[in-house]
Each structure stands twice: as structure tokens, then as C-alpha cells.
Amino acid sequence: MSEDDKLYPFDEIEKKWQKFWLDKKLFNVDTKNFNNKYYCLMMFPYPSAALHVGHGRNYIIGDVVARYKMMRGFNVLAPMGWDAFGLPAENAAIKSGVHPKTSSLNNIKTMKRQLRQWGVEYDWSREVTSCLPDYYKWTQWIFLKLYEKGLAYKKKAFVNWCPSCKTVLANEQVVNGACERCETEVNQKDLEQWFFKITDYAERLLSDLMKLDEWPQRVKTMQSNWIGRSVGVEIDFSIDGLPDTLKCFTTRIDTIYGATFIALAPEHPLAEKLAAGTKDEKTVLKAIGKMRNESRINRAKTDVEKEGVFTGRYVINPANNEKIPIWISNYILMEYGTGAIMAVPAHDQRDFEFAKKYKLPIRVVIDDPGQSLDAAGMKEAFVEEGVMANSGKFNGISSNEAITRIGLFFEENGWGKRTVQYKLRDWLISRQRYWGAPIPIVYCESCGPVAVPDKDLPVFLPEDVEFRPTGESPLKYSEKFVNTICPKCGKKATRETDTMDTFVDSSWYYLRYITPHLTDKAFDRGLVDKWMPVDQYIGGIEHAILHLLYSRFITKFFHDIKATGFDEPFKRLFTQGMIIKDGAKMSKSKGNVVSPDILIEKYGADTVRLYTLFIGPPEKDAEWSDRGVEGSYRFLGRVWRLVEKTQNSKLKTQNQGNITKQATDLKRKTHQTIKKVTEDLEGGFHFNTAISAIMELVNETYEAMAGIESGRDVPEDILNHAIETVVILLSPFVPHIAEELWQRLGKKNSIFRVEWPSYDKSAIARDVITIIIQVNGKVRSRVSVPFDVSDDKLKESVLADGKIKNFIEGKSVKDLIIVPGKLVNIVVK
Numbered sequence: 001m002s003e004d005d006k007l008y009p010f011d012e013i014e015k016k017w018q019k020f021w022l023d024k025k026l027f028n029v030d031t032k033n034f035n036n037k038y039y040c041l042m043m044f045p046y047p048s049a050a051l052h053v054g055h056g057r058n059y060i061i062g063d064v065v066a067r068y069k070m071m072r073g074f075n076v077l078a079p080m081g082w083d084a085f086g087l088p089a090e091n092a093a094i095k096s097g098v099h100p101k102t103s104s105l106n107n108i109k110t111m112k113r114q115l116r117q118w119g120v121e122y123d124w125s126r127e128v129t130s131c132l133p134d135y136y137k138w139t140q141w142i143f144l145k146l147y148e149k150g151l152a153y154k155k156k157a158f159v160n161w162c163p164s165c166k167t168v169l170a171n172e173q174v175v176n177g178a179c180e181r182c183e184t185e186v187n188q189k190d191l192e193q194w195f196f197k198i199t200d201y202a203e204r205l206l207s208d209l210m211k212l213d214e215w216p217q218r219v220k221t222m223q224s225n226w227i228g229r230s231v232g233v234e235i236d237f238s239i240d241g242l243p244d245t246l247k248c249f250t251t252r253i254d255t256i257y258g259a260t261f262i263a264l265a266p267e268h269p270l271a272e273k274l275a276a277g278t279k280d281e282k283t284v285l286k287a288i289g290k291m292r293n294e295s296r297i298n299r300a301k302t303d304v305e306k307e308g309v310f311t312g313r314y315v316i317n318p319a320n321n322e323k324i325p326i327w328i329s330n331y332i333l334m335e336y337g338t339g340a341i342m343a344v345p346a347h348d349q350r351d352f353e354f355a356k357k358y359k360l361p362i363r364v365v366i367d368d369p370g371q372s373l374d375a376a377g378m379k380e381a382f383v384e385e386g387v388m389a390n391s392g393k394f395n396g397i398s399s400n401e402a403i404t405r406i407g408l409f410f411e412e413n414g415w416g417k418r419t420v421q422y423k424l425r426d427w428l429i430s431r432q433r434y435w436g437a438p439i440p441i442v443y444c445e446s447c448g449p450v451a452v453p454d455k456d457l458p459v460f461l462p463e464d465v466e467f468r469p470t471g472e473s474p475l476k477y478s479e480k481f482v483n484t485i486c487p488k489c490g491k492k493a494t495r496e497t498d499t500m501d502t503f504v505d506s507s508w509y510y511l512r513y514i515t516p517h518l519t520d521k522a523f524d525r526g527l528v529d530k531w532m533p534v535d536q537y538i539g540g541i542e543h544a545i546l547h548l549l550y551s552r553f554i555t556k557f558f559h560d561i562k563a564t565g566f567d568e569p570f571k572r573l574f575t576q577g578m579i580i581k582d583g584a585k586m587s588k589s590k591g592n593v594v595s596p597d598i599l600i601e602k603y604g605a606d607t608v609r610l611y612t613l614f615i616g617p618p619e620k621d622a623e624w625s626d627r628g629v630e631g632s633y634r635f636l637g638r639v640w641r642l643v644e645k646t647q648n649s650k651l652k653t654q655n656q657g658n659i660t661k662q663a664t665d666l667k668r669k670t671h672q673t674i675k676k677v678t679e680d681l682e683g684g685f686h687f688n689t690a691i692s693a694i695m696e697l698v699n700e701t702y703e704a705m706a707g708i709e710s711g712r713d714v715p716e717d718i719l720n721h722a723i724e725t726v727v728i729l730l731s732p733f734v735p736h737i738a739e740e741l742w743q744r745l746g747k748k749n750s751i752f753r754v755e756w757p758s759y760d761k762s763a764i765a766r767d768v769i770t771i772i773i774q775v776n777g778k779v780r781s782r783v784s785v786p787f788d789v790s791d792d793k794l795k796e797s798v799l800a801d802g803k804i805k806n807f808i809e810g811k812s813v814k815d816l817i818i819v820p821g822k823l824v825n826i827v828v829k
Contacts, residue, residue: 007637010604013740018116020739026752027066027121029077031514034530038074040066041510041570043539043547044081044128046088047107051114053594053612053624054579054586060612061576061685062538063120067732068681071756077531079513080115081128082108085136086502087165090435091182094468100435101463104131114596119605119735126516130505135512136437137458138522139505142554144440144451145561151197152429154449158267158292158334159428161189166469167432168193173546177296188267188292193430194439194498198553202227202422204567205552214572216619219544226545228423233407235342235416237262237315240323244270246315249337249421252347253410254402256319257391258365259342260355262326263308266291267334271311274326278312284328291330299330306331306354317342318415319406320392329354335425345381346373352381365390366399427550429501434467434474436499444486444493453487459495473497506547507554510534510569529565537570544575574685577621579612586624594624606734607633613687613733636737639698639726643741645705646723663714666704667763670722673697674759677729687733694729701726728757772823773798775807791818798824 021027042062045055066078084104092107093100108129115122128135146152160169164184168191173180198205206227209220232251239246246262264271266288275284287309291299298304308329317324331350332341345355345362355362362375366386373382388394388402397405410416430439438459440452452459462481465474475481475497486493508522514531515524539547551569559567578585581592599608611632616622673693680690701722704714724745731738731751742751766787771794773781781803785794795816798804808828815827 007633008604008640008737010606010636010736011601014117014119014605014736017736017739018119018121020750021121022116024750025125026750027076027078027123028125029075029123031077031527031531033075034527036073036075037531038069038076038536039531039534040069040076040078040536041513041534041538042078042080043537043543044083044506044509045111046086047082047084047104047111048088048092049107050110051596052586053596053599053608054581056118056120056596056608057576057579057612057618058538058540059115059120060118060609061574061618061687063118063735064613064687064732065536065538065681065685066121067735067752068756070752071728071732071754073755077513078122079126079128079516080122080124081126081509081513082111082130083502083506083509084108084129084131085436085499085505087167087431087433087435088502089131090433090467091165093435099463100467101131105129117600117605118596118609126513128509128512128516130437130502130509131435133458133460134519135509136461136505138512139437139500139508140440140452140457140459141454141522142504142508143500144454144457145563146196146557147441147451149557149561151200151557152194153197154192154194156190156192157195158188158190159193160186161191162186165433166471168428168430174296177298177300185295188296190267193428194496194500195426195428195430196504196553198427198550199422199424201553201556202229202424203420204556205424205549206422208552208556208568211568212570212573215570216573216575219541219548219573219575222544223549226424226549230337230421230423232419232421233410233416234338234419234421235318235410237317237342239274239326240314240316242274242313244273246270246326246340247338248340248342249419250342252344252403253406254388254391254394254399255344255347255365256317256342256406256410257394258344258346258363259317259319259324260345260361260363261324261343262315263329263332263341263343263351263354264311264326265332265334265339266328266330268328268332268339271328274311274313280310280312284309284311288328291328294330296333300333302350304331306350306357308354308358310358318410318413325360327354327358336423337421346375346378347381347383349381349383352378363390427501427553429504430498431501432471432473433469433499434461434465436502437461437505438475438481439496439498439500441496442484442486442493443496444489444491446491447486447488447493450486450488450493456487461499473499475499503546503550507550508558510537510551511558511564525564532564532566533569533571536572536574538574538576540578541575548573574619576618577616579615579622579624581624583623599629603629603633604636604736606636606737610636610691610734614691616688618685618687635695635698636734638702639730640737640741642698642701642705642726643723643744646719647744660713662704662707663718664767666700666714666722667718668766669697669700670718670725671759671763673729674725674757675764678756678759681732690729691733694726697722697729698726725757727751728754769821771798771821773801773804774823774825775804776827777825780804780807794818794824798826 042059066076069076089104090100093103096103143152160174162169162179162184164182174186178185206229230251232249233253234247234249237246271288275281308327311326313326314323343351345351346364347366364373364375367373367389368386385399388397394402407418438461440459442450444450462478465478467474482494484493484495511523511528514527555569556567558564584590586593596608611629676693677690680686708714727738727741739751768784769787771783771785772779781801783797783801785797811828814829817825
């Protein structure tokens with residue numbers, strides 16, 4: 001686009017004001033001054049690639065909120081940093097053939113430039129980068145604190161393994177059975193791994209969701225479902241011929257008398273032991289191996305073909321002393337309950353299908369009150385409430401009542417206990433990859449696992465390591481890293497070679513921003529307690545479970561060890577929708593990425609910002625349209641010309657006391673717009689409707705100026721107030737053009753040091769309103785009445801209207817319905 005074709009000189013003014021904000025440190029804040037504080041935080045990004053317009057929504061929204069709150073008089077803390085460790089950054093480095101540190105730091109430079117081009121500003125003096133030692137030193141310190149309290153531990157377990165990324169994944173990082181990063185199908189491996197004991201916090205993480213009344217209900221529901229609280233009975237089944245006890249958790253203890261077999265997950269720790277020494281041991285072990293290699297997503301499906309193998313062992317049902325067989329089955333998953341179920345085919349559909357296939361007994365213990373059930377003739381399981389049958393002394397009572405009574409019965413006899421279980425599993429934090437914070441543990445032949453002392457932190461990540469994944473940690477091959485001295489006894493020792501999950505890094509970064517340069521501690525409790533919790537957190541819905549749940553856990557842990565005085569990190573949460581192109585999420589592989597750099601060069605950053613905010617409700621996904629960008633550009637051109645026209649023309653106005661209808665309408669519209677935009681920014685971030693309201697005010701201001709030119713007077717103060725209001729209200733959305741126009745209006749200070757306008761209620765009130773008059777639902781006339789007209793006076797005016805008199809003449813008025821401020825409907829017969 002040539003200079004002559006530009007609607008306004010955006011390139012010149014955007015560079016000018018970006019430099020101004022940086023030089024004046026507009027966004028820098030002294031955290032020691034916490035009066036009227038407002039902590040506005042955007043989720044920090046992975047520096048794995050350049051930003052596209054889809055990424056911009058998050059940061060632009062945050063920038064709008066921060067600028068608006070500044071103008072409301074808040075002391076706004078708006079920092080930014082980089083989630084630079086982990087798979088996204090490492091995979092990007094592998095693809096480019098550049099070392100992850102070099103790749104990450106180069107990407108940070110690019111992304112920082114792009115953010116500034118967008119006019120998105122932060123307090124850059126607080127920048128944190130999770131892959132640098134001054135940050136991951138404290139991530140390691142957090143690990144040690146958890147280890148000290150018994151909340152970090154290592155155990156052998158079946159874990160999710162991504163064959164493409166060649167590392168383990170936490171349960172939360174597996175989506176529909178696939179790696180959430182590369183979408184490769186995940187399988188299971190039996191490995192020794194480090195875990196954080198988040199399950200100790202399950203009840204608090206669940207119950208404290210009630211405190212988060214400014215979080216989207218959708219996010220709270222997702223967390224609640226993930227934690228998955230169930231109330232039931234844990235039954236101790238003795239195994240015939242073995243000293244072991246098999247624990248099964250059930251929410252349906254009322255069906256215990258109908259249990260005809262036990263089903264174990266193939267990953268259950270007793271699975272192989274049960275087969276040992278039996279005549280079919282080899283067959284059972286082969287079947288177990290086959291089931292373990294099946295896709296977990298398929299195994300979890302209700303319509304999966306049920307497969308199983310009999311172990312040759314039995315348990316004793318304590319309710320009736322009956323021996324029932326133990327089977328291994330593919331439809332039982334280790335992550336649910338205890339990985340073992342008491343199977344009741346008559347009253348569970350999956351058990352019913354399995355029993356039918358393997359010809360196992362089906363026994364009805366809950367009868368249908370309407371029609372007695374016959375096990376032999378059942379086509380499907382009966383899963384409704386009913387009346388107890390074939391259940392000893394509990395026969396005849398309702399199944400609901402039986403849940404309580406049989407639970408007590410089992411407790412009294414020592415056969416089990418009523419308890420609460422959670423679907424949530426401990427957080428797997430080990431990664432067999434290079435690019436992560438080293439786990440600060442050493443292994444000594446004399447002392448066993450030993451924590452690295454705080455004074456020896458950080459354990460530096462070596463940079464001279466072949467970082468491409470092999471399935472084992474690349475750190476194993478660095479002798480310099482591995483070989484060390486035991487801090488306890490001084491003998492030779494080796495370091496832990498797994499690195500930490502990147503979600504450990506991001507679980508606490510919001511605390512570091514407040515005192516980012518401390519060298520003797522992770523954060524200053526005194527200041528953190530003043531600034532936390534975060535007043536407004538902004539990010540994607542994809543982090544509803546992983547990052548947000550982990551951050552809540554770490555915050556509660558800090559509270560428990562008295563490192564902080566609060567137990568929830570984020571007071572208010574906003575999750576923005578995605579911007580999509582051609583019906584799909586933007587990605588290079590799909591070829592639908594829209595670069596902001598090209599658009600900014602053609603239309604300017606303010607145009608990109610405006611369209612991003614105007615595209616639709618920010619919490620919903622929205623389709624990107626290049627034509628829409630042009631529309632936003634044309635609107636900004638109109639705003640530019642509006643101010644230019646005011647400055648260049650000599651509009652003749654009469655004395656200030658002569659207020660015409662057009663002047664009154666413009667004044668009213670100005671105050672209505674202030675009210676609307678303020679409410680949209682304070683409420684649910686309805687940026688699109690706020691911008692629409694400003695567009696209407698611009699239109700009405702143009703009409704008023706045209707009226708002046710044709711002789712209809714609008715006093716100068718009303719016109720100027722309208723124009724200044726347009727510029728101020730636009731400023732959080734399009735800051736560069738707003739700053740420039742503000743200056744051209746003769747103002748000296750930055751527009752972001754101007755107080756946000758308030759509206760005058762009396763100016764909004766209309767002196768006269770127009771009421772639609774309907775007869776039997778059809779519009780027949782209109783009448784002008786005082787704004788505060790009473791119902792009786794309104795009826796008089798309506799019935800006195802000439803047109804209405806003609807329509808109702810000779811008819812009987814049965815009813816007269818008033819919709820206040822809008823219409824009157826006369827019902828006649």
C-alpha cells in the first residue's frame with residue numbers, strides 16, 4: 001500500500017507511541033506500592049515459534065484490560081515471561097537443528113518484537129524465562145520442598161508413553177488416548193518415575209472450587225470431573241490359596257450378592273502373581289501382555305469387544321462366602337478405582353456382555369418392582385433402582401437403602417470400609433528428555449536417594465549434550481553431569497537424569513513476577529501476600545485441567561508450609577476462544593496460519609487489534625476474515641478524519657444556551673456510549689459490543705457535524721465532548737491512534753494518564769420517547785409522550801390518537817397491554 005493510499009499514517013504513529021510507552025515506562029510498576037493494586041496476567045507462552053493472529057487474541061485482550069484499569073486509577077501489574085522449557089521448545093529445536101536454548105532465546109526475541117508491534121505492552125523489567133538458571137533454581141527448590149514433605153516420590157508404575165516424543169506423559173497430557181502435543185497414540189510402559197502427590201489435595205482442590213465464583217463454570221466443571229469424587233465401599237477380598245488381599249472399590253455395594261467374578265486391569269500389580277504357578281500361567285501372561293499393548297482409548301469405549309483371561313485363582317465373597325473367579329480383562333483400567341472390580345453382570349452392562357461371552361453366571365439381586373427379572377432371559381443389565389433380592393437379610397428393602405445398610409454391615413464385620421475415592425491420579429513429573437529442569441536428587445550406594453542441598457542449587461542443565469530423544473534421558477550420556485559427590489557422606493554418587501515436566505515451571509511463575517530479581521528466595525512473602533491472588537488471569541480453555549489444576553495444587557502447598565498466606569492463585573479467570581481459519585485451528589501443517597507481520601505492515605497494528613476484538617464474543621471461537629480486517633481499517637480512517645475535520649474546519653456554533661434536538665441526542669448518545677463501553681469492559685469482556693457502540697457514536701457525531709454545516713446548531717462543548725469521548729473510549733482497544741489523536745486535540749499527557757469518563761444519568765434520560773401502538777398485535781400508529789409518563793396518562797394519549805380512534809371505532813376494548821418504554825397493544829373484539 002502506497003503512502004497516498006493510506007487512510008492515516010499508522011506506521012509513523014505506531015512506532016512513535018511504542019517508543020514513547022517504552023521510554024516513559026508506562027507499564028512499569030513498583031510492587032512495594034500495592035495501594036489500589038490490580039494484577040492482570042496473561043498466561044506466558046511457549047517460545048517455540050513466531051506468533052500468528054490466533055495467538056494475538058490472548059495478549060490483545062490482556063493489554064486492553066490493563067490499559068482500561070490504568071485509566072480507572074488502578075496500580076496495574078502486567079508482566080510477561082516465557083515458558084521456555086519442555087516439549088514444545090525442544091521439538092521446535094529438533095526440527096530446526098538448533099540447540100533448544102539458542103532456539104528458545106531466538107524465538108523469544110521474535111515474539112517480543114511481535115508483541116511490541118501489536119502495541120501489547122508489559123512491565124518488561126519483570127520478565128522471567130523458565131529455562132534460565134535464575135528461574136529453574138527455584139523450580140528445583142519447590143521440588144525439594146515437596147520431597148521434604150513426602151509429596152515428591154519415585155515409584156515403578158505403568159505410565160503413558162508417547163513413542164513419537166519418546167517420553168512419558170502425565171494423564172492430563174493424554175487427550176482421547178493420544179499425546180496432546182503431537183497426537184500420536186499413547187501406549188503403556190512399566191517404568192520408575194517421579195510423581196507429585198497431588199491426590200493428597202484432591203478434596204481441597206474439589207471443594208475450593210466453590211470459592212472461585214469469578215471462574216467460568218465450564219472450567220470448574222472440567223476440574224471437578226477430572227478430580228472425580230466417588231463415595232463407596234472398599235472391599236477386602238481374600239484370595240483363595242494366597243496370603244494377599246484384593247481390594248475393590250465400588251459405589252454399588254448393594255449389588256455385592258450378585259458378584260459372580262472379579263475383573264482386574266492387566267496392569268494391576270497382582271495380575272502376574274495371580275497367574276504364577278497355575279497350569280495356564282503362560283497363556284495368562286501372554287494375554288496380559290496383549291491387553292497392555294491395546295489402545296487405552298479403545299479399552300475405555302463402552303462398545304469395545306470385551307477380552308479376558310481366567311487367572312486360575314478365586315476370591316472369597318465375604319457377603320456369602322462364595323468362591324468367585326478372578327479374571328483379567330481389557331475393559332478394566334488401572335487409573336479408575338483400584339484397578340479391580342467386583343463384576344455384577346445382572347446390573348452392569350459391561351459385566352453383562354463379558355459374562356455372556358465367557359458363559360459366566362448372571363444373578364439378579366435387584367429386582368424390577370414392575371416386573372420380576374429372570375436372569376436367563378435378560379437381554380441387557382438392569383441398572384435402575386429396585387428391590388433387593390437374593391441378598392440374604394437385605395431382601396425386600398430398596399436398593400438405595402441397601403447401599404447404606406450393607407456398607408455399615410461390611411464395616412461392622414471388618415470386610416471393608418466406606419470411603420471416598422478420586423479419579424485424580426498423582427502428577428507424573430518425570431520426563432526422559434533433555435530440555436527441562438534437572439531433578440535435584442543424587443543416588444548414593446551408601447545413602448540411597450539424597451536431596452541436593454538448597455545451597456548447591458541450581459543443578460545446572462549441561463549444554464554440551466546430544467538432545468535428540470532416544471527413549472532414555474540424554475543426560476545419561478553426560479559423564480560430567482551424572483557423576484557427582486553425595487552431599488550426605490561425600491562418597492561417589494550419580495545424579496537423577498530425568499528432567500521435570502514443564503508444567504512444574506508454569507505452576508508458580510505468577511509468584512516470581514512480583515519479586516523477580518531476588519537471589520536468596522523464590523519470592524518475597526510480604527509482597528506476594530499483598531499482590532496475590534491474581535486479579536485477572538487470561539488464557540486458553542485448553543489449560544483448564546493441566547496448568548490451572550497444578551497451579552492451584554502448588555499454591556495450596558505453599559500455603560501449607562507457610563510460604564504464602566493465600567490458597568488460591570487466580571481470583572478471576574477468563575478463557576478466550578480460538579481464532580480459526582477455514583474452519584480449523586491455525587497451524588503450519590494445515591497451511592492456514594495468518595501472520596500478523598504482513599497485516600500490520602499493510603493496515604497497522606491498531607487495525608489488527610480492532611478486528612481481533614470485534615470479530616465476535618471473545619470467549620467463543622471465531623473465523624478469521626481478511627475482508628473484516630479491511631472494514632476495521634476503514635473505521636479507523638473515519639475516526640482519524642473525524643478529528644482532522646474538527647481541527648481543520650471552522651464550524652460555526654451559536655450560543656451555548658440554544659440546545660437543539662440534535663445536540664440533545666448527541667449528548668445523550670455520548671453518555672449512553674460511556675455507560676455501555678464501561679459495562680462491557682467491567683462485565684464479561686464484551687469487546688465486540690463495546691466497539692459497536694463506539695461506532696454508533698462516531699456515526700452520530702458525523703451527523704451532528706453535517707447538521708452544523710447545514711445550519712442546525714450543536715454547541716461546541718457537546719461536540720468536543722463527543723469527539724474526545726470517542727478517542728478515550730477507543731484508547732484501550734487501539735492505543736496508538738488514540739494517543740496520536742489525543743495529542744492532536746491539544747492534550748499534553750498520555751491518554752492512559754487520563755481518568756476514564758463517567759456518564760451522567762440525567763443526560764441519558766430521554767425527555768420524550770416514541771411509543772409504538774398496536775391493535776391486536778399489528779402496528780397501527782406511534783405517539784410521543786414524556787419519558788416518565790404514567791400508565792394512566794399513556795392510555796389517555798393512546799386512545800386519543802386519531803388513527804387509533806378509527807381502528808377501534810365500534811369495537812370493544814378487551815385489554816390494553818403496556819410494554820414500558822416501547823409499545824402499547826390494544827386488544828379489541
